[in-house]
Amino acid sequence: MGTALRRQATIIELEGGRKITSNGLFNAELVSQFLIQQKADRWVSIQEVTRFAKHSATPTNQKHVRKQLRKLVLHLRAQGRVLLIDYGSHGKAEFVKIYRGKTEEEKQHANFILGKMSTHKDAKADEIDQMRILVAATDAAVAEQETAA
Numbered sequence: 001m002g003t004a005l006r007r008q009a010t011i012i013e014l015e016g017g018r019k020i021t022s023n024g025l026f027n028a029e030l031v032s033q034f035l036i037q038q039k040a041d042r043w044v045s046i047q048e049v050t051r052f053a054k055h056s057a058t059p060t061n062q063k064h065v066r067k068q069l070r071k072l073v074l075h076l077r078a079q080g081r082v083l084l085i086d087y088g089s090h091g092k093a094e095f096v097k098i099y100r101g102k103t104e105e106e107k108q109h110a111n112f113i114l115g116k117m118s119t120h121k122d123a124k125a126d127e128i129d130q131m132r133i134l135v136a137a138t139d140a141a142v143a144e145q146e147t148a149a
Contacts, residue, residue, distance in 0.1 A: 007022070007023075009021050009022050009023045009025065009027050009030055010022045010030070011030055011033060011034065018051075019034060019037075019052055020051070020052055020053075020055050021052065021053055021055075024053075024054055024055045025053070025054075026053045026054065026064065026065060026068045026071075027053070028068070028071040028072045028074075028075035029075060030053070031049060031052065031053055031072055032072060032075055032076050032079065032081075034049070034052050035049075035083075035096065035097075035098050036098065041100065041102065042097070043086060043095035043096070043097045044095060044096055044097065045094065045095055046062055046065060046066060046092075046093055046094055046095065046096070047062065049065055049096060050062045050064075050065045053065060066092060066093050069083075069085060069093055069096070072096075073085075076098065077127075077130065077131065077134065080134060080137075081098050081099065081134070082098070082099035082110065082131055082134050082135055082138070083096055083097070083098060083099070084096065084097045084098070084099050084106070084109055084110060084113060085113070086109070099134075099135060099138055100138065100142070101135070101138040101139045101141075101142045102142060107139070110135050111135075114128060114131055114132055114135070117131070
C-alpha cells in the first residue's frame with residue numbers, strides 16, 4: 001500500500017479578496033497569520049475567523065473555533081504576542097484581537113483579562129506571568145516608537 005502525502009494547509013485568496021484555509025480545518029498557525037495580516041487594530045469577530053478557518057460560520061463551526069482558541073492563544077504566545085478575547089453577554093467568545101498596546105482601551109482590556117485569569121481556578125501562575133511580561137514588553141516597544149517618532 002502506498003502512503004498518501006498530506007499537503008500543508010495554506011491561505012487561499014478568493015475572488016473579491018476573501019481569504020480561507022486550503023483544507024477547511026482549524027490551524028492555529030494559519031489563523032494567527034490571518035489575524036496578523038488583518039493588521040488587527042480592530043476586533044475580528046468569531047464569525048470572520050470561522051469563515052476563514054472552516055469556510056462557513058455555522059453555529060457548530062463557531063463552537064469548534066471557540067474551543068480551539070486555547071491553541072491559538074498558546075501559538076501566539078510562543079511568538080511573543082498576546083491574544084485578547086472579548087466575551088459577550090452569554091460568556092461566549094465574540095471577538096479576538098492581537099494585543100498591540102496602541103490604545104488605552106486595549107491596555108485596559110489586557111489588564112482585565114490578566115486579572116480575570118489570575119482568579120480562575122485553572123490559571124497557571126507561569127502563564128499569567130509570561131502574558132504580563134509580553135504585555136509590558138509590547139507597551140515598552142510602543143512607547144519607544146512614539147518617542148522616536
